[in-house]
Amino acid sequence: MLCAALAAAIAGTASAAMADVKIGFLATLSGPSADVGRDQFDGVSLALDLLSGKLGGVKAVIVKEDDEQKPEVAINALGRLLDREKVDIVVGLTFANVMMALQNRIASTDIPFIGTVAGPSSVAGRQCKANEFVMSWQSDAPAEAIGKYLSDKGIKRVSTMTPNFIGGKDKIAGFKRFYKGQIVDEIYTPLNELDFSAELTELSASKPEAIYGFFPGGLGVTFVRQYQQAGLLSKTALYTSNTIEGSAVDAMGTAALGSVVGDSWTPGAPNPQSRRFVEAFQKRFGRIPSSYAAFSYDAIMMLDAAVRDVKGNTADHKALTASIKSARFASVRGNFRFGRNNFPIQDYSIYQVVRNSVGKPGFKLLEADVFKDHGDAYAQQCNLK
The missing domain is CATH 3.40.50.2300 (Response regulator)
Known part of the structure; x- marks a missing residue:
C-alpha cells in the first residue's frame, strides 16, 4: 500500500512538473487597428508551430483575449486570464494607453508579462516592474x-x-x-x-x-x-x-x-534568422510580416529558452522571470538583450x-x-x- 501511494505521489509530481505552459494572449484584435493584434498573434502562432507547439520541450496552450483597444475591456480580460484561466505568462499588450491601464494589476502578481508592441516611457522608467518585459522597443x-x-x-x-x-x-x-x-x-x-x-x-x-x-x-x-x-x-x-x-x-x-x-527590424533586415522568419511567415500567411509579428515571434523564441532554463517549472514565477531576463536566443534582429528596466538594448x-x-x-x-x-x-x- 505504501509503495503504491509513493508511486502515485511520484507520478503526480512528474505530471505536475510537465503541466502545460499556459499563455494568456491579450491584444487589440478588433477595431481600426486590429491588424496590429492579428500580426502579434500570427507571430506567436508561427513561432509555436516551428517549436512543435512546445516551450522548452513542454506543451504550450494559448488562451486569447481581445482588449478592443479599450482600457476597461482590457482590465476585465486580464482578470479572466489571471483569475479564471490561471495562465503562467501573459503576452501581447498592443496599445500604450491600454498597457498603462493594466499597471496596477500587473504589479499585484508575479506572473511575467511580455509586451510585444507598446513600450511607454513611464513603464521604462519609474513604473518599471521585475515581472514586466517589453520585446519591441521603448516607444x-x-x-x-x-x-x-x-x-x-x-x-x-x-x-x-x-x-x-x-x-x-x-x-x-x-x-x-x-x-x-x-x-x-x-x-x-x-x-x-x-x-x-x-x-x-x-x-x-x-x-x-x-x-x-x-x-x-x-x-x-x-x-x-x-x-x-x-x-x-x-x-x-x-x-x-x-x-x-x-x-x-x-x-x-x-x-x-x-x-x-x-x-530595429523590418523585412529588409539582412541576418539569416530574419530571412528564415520572413520566408516562413509569407509561406504561412501569404503576406509580409510587420515588426509587431517579428517581435511577437521573438517573444516565443525567448520564452522557449527561458522555460527550458527552468526545466518546464513555470509555476515558479520568480525563477521564470529571472530566466526571461537573461534568456539567450537567436533574435530576428540579431543583437538583442534586456536592459536594467526589462526593455531592449538593440541596434x-x-x-x-x-x-x-x-x-x-x-x-x-x-x-x-x-x-x-x-x-x-x-x-x-x-x-x-
Missing part, C-alpha cells in the same frame, strides 16, 4: 533613430504629425531628443481620426524639408494614402517609424514608395520603401546601425538591477 527609440538620421543628413526644417495618445507623444519626444533642426509644425490628431486633409494642408503650407509621421495599424494606411493624395509625396519626403508595416504595405501600394523608415537601422524583385513595395537597407547597442532614455529612472 521613443525608432523615432530617435529617424531624428539622428535627419540631423546627420543636414535636414534643417521638419514637421511632425501623430495621433494624440501616449505612444504618439513618446514618438515625438524621441524624435526631438536627437533631431537638432527646427520643428516647423507639431500636429496631434484624435486617435480615431481618419480624415487628415486639414492637417496635411497645414503641413504643406509650412514647406518643411521633411515630414515625420507616426500612425499605427489601419490609421497608417489612411495617413500614407492621403499623404500621396494631397500631393505631398512628390514634394516632401516622408520619414516614419511603425507606420509602414506588414500587410498595410500592400494596402498603401505606390503611396508608400520612397518613404524612409527607422526601426537601429534606416530603410527605404522601394519596389522589390516582383514589383511590390519592399524594404531596402539605407544605413545600418544608426544606433548600436541602443537602450532608452528612461532606464536610469528604473530601480531594478
